[in-house]
Amino acid sequence: MKHLNKLLVAMLMLAGFSSQAQDSNNPWAISFGVNAVDTRVSAASSLENQFSEFFNFNDNWNVVPSLSFVNVSRYVGDNFSFGLTGSFNKITRFVNPRVNNEDFTVVNPGDLEYYAVDAVVNYSFMSLIKSKKIDPSVHIGGGYNWIGDDISAGTLNGGLGLTYWFNEFLGLSYRATYKQSFEDSRLDMPSHMQHFAGLTFKFGGSDKDNDGIYDKDDACPEVAGLKQFNGCPDTDGDGIEDSKDTCPEVAGPAEYNGCPDTDGDGIADNVDACVDVKGLKEFNGCPDTDGDGTQDKNDKCVDVKGPKENGGCPWPDRDGDKVLDKDDKCPDVAGTVANNGCPEVTEEAIKRLNDYAKTILFDSNKDSFQQQTYPVLQAIAAILKEYPSAKFAIxxxxxxxxxxxxxxxxxxxxANAVKSYLIEQGIDQFRLSALGFGETRPIDTNNTKAGKANNRRVEVKLVK
Structure with missing residues (x-):
């Protein structure tokens, strides 16, 4: 047993320098158990005789009832693995060849110690049969064998194997290997069969984040994740991996890239300026209750439609003339649409103005008013105020x-004295013009006193 321990240590050191992998997940495998040596195949004269008593345990097999072999292997790709096997046994049954067609004879050569070191190239059919449990295999290789103190020889090896995997790491394995001896005297080192049965452990796969996905297959080896995302996480559990989730910590549907839509307005919370209130896309998810195109936070009249220019409120019409104040040049006096909201100057108003104008009295040869004229001028000013947009010529x-x-x-x-007085009464100076015509436009004869009185006058005319 001490020899096997030394052999095991040497094999482990050698395997440590290998650059391959045991399989696509775990880089190493180690097998150990018991082995049996059967020398009958060398004694047989035909292939049929060699395998006729293949499993004759009692008569032909040499077995040590303890740990008697160790195999360490690594994967080399495409279902191939390479390994080394060290084994120990005791030869207590040696099958001699037939003589003159007599039966085989089994002798005890005296508990000879048997040692073997074998290199094994193994091919697994597990992936080909698409099984996760049953692992049939075929192997070839070569080795060197020792029997007793004086007998040793190299062999060319080949055989079959079968492993049943209990899980990803542990399996029960069996391997039968035919060893063809190159020794001239087959009685010294016969060709023989060696059987191996034991447990196989696969190991060495790296899973740094402990998510059950090996690092070589893990797109996020530093962070625990899910198999369906190649090892990357889905923190909020919404079925969208974090790298593609705009809101990785809050669950949301795929249509919003993993972000929720709390108010159900079709706008994801991460771009919704009003998360808890349904709104419109053009207002980043904020509402426009009255639908006037001004969002509520900027709308001074949330429940009444109005233009944006007026803060979302309707334009007023103070004088009720159906001309909005913004367009009404006379917002406090009812007028007509045709006159921009200002009242139309009627012929009657012009007649009233001129009736008053005829009664304006001046001091003789002066432009100063007689006292009784002031009420007349005030009456004229009052009429002009009724038409705040109209212009008049005096x-x-x-x-x-x-x-x-x-x-x-x-x-x-x-004429200018009348204009100045009206301006003093609050009439806009730009609405008034004044011009004198002297004696050039008489309306009556200048040959009578009454006619001259009619010609001395002030007239008020509408400027259109």
Whole structure:
């Protein structure tokens, strides 16, 4: 047994320098158990005789009832593995060849110690038969064998094997190997069969993150993950691996790249500015309750439609003339659409203005008003205020008395005096113009006192 221990240590050291892998997951395998040596095949005169008593344990096999072989192997690719086997036995049954067609004779050569070191190239059919438990195999190789102190020879080996795997790491194995001796005297080192039965352990696969997926197949070897994602994690358990999940810590559907849609508005939470309230895509998930195109947070009238320019509120129409204040040049006075919301100046209003204008009295040859004229001017101002967008021309006229130049200057001064007073009463200066015509536009004869009185006048005209 001490010799086998030395052999085992040497084999393990040699296997440590191998650069292959036992299989696609675990790089190493070690087998150990018992072996049996059968010398009958060398004594047989025909192939039939060699295998006729293949499993005659009692008469032909030499067995040591203890741990008597160790095999260490590594995978070399494409179902092939390479290994070394060290074995120990005691030869207590030696089968002599037939003499003159007599039966085989089994002798005890005296408990000769048997040692063997064999190199094994093994081919597994497990993947070909697509089994996860049954592993049939064929092997070839060569080795060197010792019997007793004086007998040793090399052999060419070949045989079959079968392993039943209980799980990914542990299996029950059997291997039968025919060893063809190259010794001239087959009585010294006969060709023989050696049988191996024991347990096989596969090991050496690396799984740093302990997720059950070997590092060579693990796309995320540093982080525990799932098999369906090649070892990468799905932290939120939504069926989308973290590397493709926009929200890896919150479960969400695939249509939103793994992000949830809390308010159910069809916009994922990670891009939804209003996560808890249904909204519109164009407003990043925020609502527009009245549907006026202004989102609620910017809408001053959330429940009433209105233009964006007015903060989402409808434009007012203070005077109720159906012209919105924004377009109404007279927002506080009802008017017509045609006149931009301002009232139309009627002929009646023009007549009233001129009726008042005829009663404007000036001091003789001056542009100053007589006292009784001020109420008339105030009445004119009140009418003008009714039409805040209308423009008016104030015209001054005289009779023919006096020089033409004087009359022209006087009429002009009197027209401007009326304009100035109206401006003082709040009429926009840009709505008024003033011009004197002197005696050039009489409306009556200048030959009578009454006619001259009619010609001395102020007229108010609408400027269109």
């Amino acid at each position: 015209e001054g006229h005289t009779d023919s008395d006096g020089k033409d130049d004087f009359n022209q200057r006087l009429s002009d001064a009197r």
